[in-house]
Amino acid sequence: MSLIRRVRGNSRDPRPAVVSGFTIGTLFFLCGLYTFFTILLPTPPGFRVGAVSLIGLTGVLSGPVLMALPWARLPNAARLAIAPVAMALIAVHNMAAGVDPFRYGMFFFLVFVWFGLCEPRGTSLRMSPFLVVAYLVPLMMRDASASDLASLSYTFPLYLTVGELLAWRTNRLRQLQEGLQRLADHDSLTGLPNRAAFTAALRERCAGPDPVAVLFLDLDGFKQINDRLGHATGDDVLIQVAGVLATVARPCRDVPGRLAGDEFVMLLPGTSEAEAEAIAERVVRRLGDLRTPDGTPVRGSAGIAAGHHIAAEQLLAQADQAMYAAKQRRRSQMPAGSPVSAA
Structure with missing residues (x-):
């Protein structure tokens, strides 16, 4: 299923x-x-x-x-x-x-x-x-x-x-x-729902009465991995990241997806902002366990957005903005993996 x-x-x-x-x-x-x-x-x-x-x-x-x-x-x-x-x-x-x-x-x-x-x-x-x-x-x-x-x-x-x-x-x-x-409906490389399928599921949940949260994940330094180790290694990293999201996702509830490139998302139905932040921290922490063939750690920046009765596109955009804020914090030497939220 x-x-x-x-x-x-x-x-x-x-x-x-x-x-x-x-x-x-x-x-x-x-x-x-x-x-x-x-x-x-x-x-x-x-x-x-x-x-x-x-x-x-x-x-x-x-x-x-x-x-x-x-x-x-x-x-x-x-x-x-x-x-x-x-x-x-x-x-x-x-x-x-x-x-x-x-x-x-x-x-x-x-x-x-x-x-x-x-x-x-x-x-x-x-x-x-x-x-x-x-x-x-x-x-x-x-x-x-x-x-x-x-x-x-x-x-x-x-x-x-x-x-x-x-x-x-x-x-x-x-x-x-x-x-x-x-x-x-699915990304051919990772097997996760693609942008169209994820957006459809997000719109359906946003139209309901329960709170909805979105986690937006972007890998740090992914272009350098591709340039240095080749696209085959880059593809393997994307597949491993998809595996992390699928593992962290709560069964029969959350929907991880891949939007494009190294951009990943996760739909978190019935989830508060605090719960979404905890999930984002788990995702970033597990990414730190991944390594490329030359030992380079895989890192990512995650942002979350949560709300009631909010348009799906607006919620996704807020999570995207929160992810970029988290990336800036990482570049400013803040603790690795700290998620930034947007309510």
Whole structure:
């Protein structure tokens, strides 16, 4: 899980659940409409118009309800519980529509398309026992022929294959999408959130009711490290600094980021100025433990800014100014690593 998502307090991405719930609701509604349409088509013996109409009405009315449910807040089990209900409704439809496995089998197919497009891999396999029961019971109750019963031998593997292949493909596409999103939100060298992602998280926190603090860190003498030891060493120093920030950051709360070059930041939600100063001191102190290959210590200047109901850009600018003040104090031979705050 990304640092940006952690600071927002999300334990999981709600979008797949919402899409899945909306999809099954849409399928209920469309299948209900189609059930009404089948009444106008040539029908097999035993087709009961009243019962089929009631099933169609159930689908049409259930669809909008399922689409509107707050799937992002409901457990996955609640959503998957719809699958046995849907298969039971298909079985009832089959008994009311004349027990024709070739006619109602396509409704089962749509259920497994839903599994493949919206649910994790393995869902089709876990739901297969419900398929076997819902498929065979109507046929057995009407003393269907051996040929009709044997139709499960090819519909069953067909449904599972489609469901699992679609799920594999959907999962692969989701991984690629998440990879592209990570590239867009994170610095490629250090893996920390980049300027755009950090600013978005900062704006979100600044819009809330809790106090917010920002730590702004700039390395001292980084250009000399690059010039003397090369950019590969400079990159290694930046990666080590990112590691320090990630270590100091409080889990599931703080968001360290890299703005550009040797400029780093850390979002400190719900943090007072005094707490932010203590964190800044820890960061500067741990930087002092880092060394370049020739033994040169890595040093940095940190500034913090904190406040309530303040614009994100203003808070970041104040932390930047505090960092420059800290750098000037260092140059004036003040104790190394003393952070300067701006409220």
